Amino acid sequence: MDKLTLFKQIQEKKSFLCIGLDTDLHKIPKHLLEYEDPIFEFNKQIIDATKDLAVAYKPNTAFYEALGAKGWQSLARTLDYIPNDIFTIADAKRGDIGNTSRLYAQAFFDRMNFDSITVAPYMGVDSVSPFLSFEGKWVILLALTSNEGSQDFQMIQSGDGKPLFQHVLEKSQEWGSANNLMYVVGATRGEFIAEVRKIVPDHFFLVPGVGAQGGSLEEVAKYGMNAHCGLLVNSSRGIIYASDGEDFAQVARDEARKLQAEMEELLQKFCK
Numbered sequence: 001m002d003k004l005t006l007f008k009q010i011q012e013k014k015s016f017l018c019i020g021l022d023t024d025l026h027k028i029p030k031h032l033l034e035y036e037d038p039i040f041e042f043n044k045q046i047i048d049a050t051k052d053l054a055v056a057y058k059p060n061t062a063f064y065e066a067l068g069a070k071g072w073q074s075l076a077r078t079l080d081y082i083p084n085d086i087f088t089i090a091d092a093k094r095g096d097i098g099n100t101s102r103l104y105a106q107a108f109f110d111r112m113n114f115d116s117i118t119v120a121p122y123m124g125v126d127s128v129s130p131f132l133s134f135e136g137k138w139v140i141l142l143a144l145t146s147n148e149g150s151q152d153f154q155m156i157q158s159g160d161g162k163p164l165f166q167h168v169l170e171k172s173q174e175w176g177s178a179n180n181l182m183y184v185v186g187a188t189r190g191e192f193i194a195e196v197r198k199i200v201p202d203h204f205f206l207v208p209g210v211g212a213q214g215g216s217l218e219e220v221a222k223y224g225m226n227a228h229c230g231l232l233v234n235s236s237r238g239i240i241y242a243s244d245g246e247d248f249a250q251v252a253r254d255e256a257r258k259l260q261a262e263m264e265e266l267l268q269k270f271c272k
């Protein structure tokens with residue numbers, strides 16, 4: 001999916017919501033456990049209930065890898081079930097030496113056909129560029145993450161006073177463009193979003209940290225939105241685990257609708 005098509009989706013649905021399919025066997029409603037593939041059944045019902053409200057789905061692969069081969073099957077079935085016009089993110093946080101990264105890219109872009117994959121930049125250009133050589137696919141590079149530990153390294157300043165995350169943003173622009181490279185910017189790092197947007201004015205951000213992590217959607221939009229929206233704001237637990245009863249899909253829809261309604265207003269206010 002290219003950048004313009006993604007923006008058209010955002011305009012049509014009046015939404016820049018990404019729903020995280022972080023599906024945990026111990027958290028899904030108990031009545032689903034009688035299904036042959038409870039994880040897929042849960043995801044299927046969440047997708048059916050929210051596909052008119054979301055412009056992206058983001059399974060975090062850890063939740064599927066932890067279940068071994070069966071988990072991978074559930075992930076593949078989930079991906080196949082997501083409507084083709086909705087952007088898909090393999091939240092795998094991969095990155096290794098060149099020939100290994102190329103195999104990771106094959107796994108998620110050829111064998112699984114995800115639109116995009118999250119990648120850690122720590123090993124530099126040869127660990128990232130193999131993913132960028134896949135036509136029509138996206139790298140979503142970790143830049144300023146939402147977790148506590150983002151302070152440990154990402155804020156360390158080099159001699160020129162630039163924090164590490166700024167070096168990641170600047171250097172990586174030599175590797176890809178705003179048409180195949182996005183950045184992870186945590187909603188919990190609101191005070192830096194304006195600064196990040198200045199460094200990368202045209203790139204899309206994947207923004208986790210709204211909902212369960214307490215980040216502000218309004219602040220993200222106020223400081224991060226550009227003329228093509230430029231944002232995919234994720235919520236996982238806040239939506240998919242809003243209820244653990246038989247009504248889980250409807251309640252998830254209600255939560256997604258609340259975020260989408262707020263996004264509709266924010267698009268009118270800041271998307272210019």
Ligand SMILES: O=C(O)c1cc(=O)[nH]c(=O)n1[C@@H]1O[C@H](COP(=O)(O)O)[C@@H](O)[C@H]1O
Nearest residue numbers: 060091118145146147208212213235236237
């Ligand atoms: O790459 C990510 O998606 C990610 C980056 C980051 O900085 N923080 C972060 O929470 N995430 C992921 O985004 C999702 C957030 O989940 P919730 O806190 O339940 O909305 C999880 O799958 C995280 O792994």
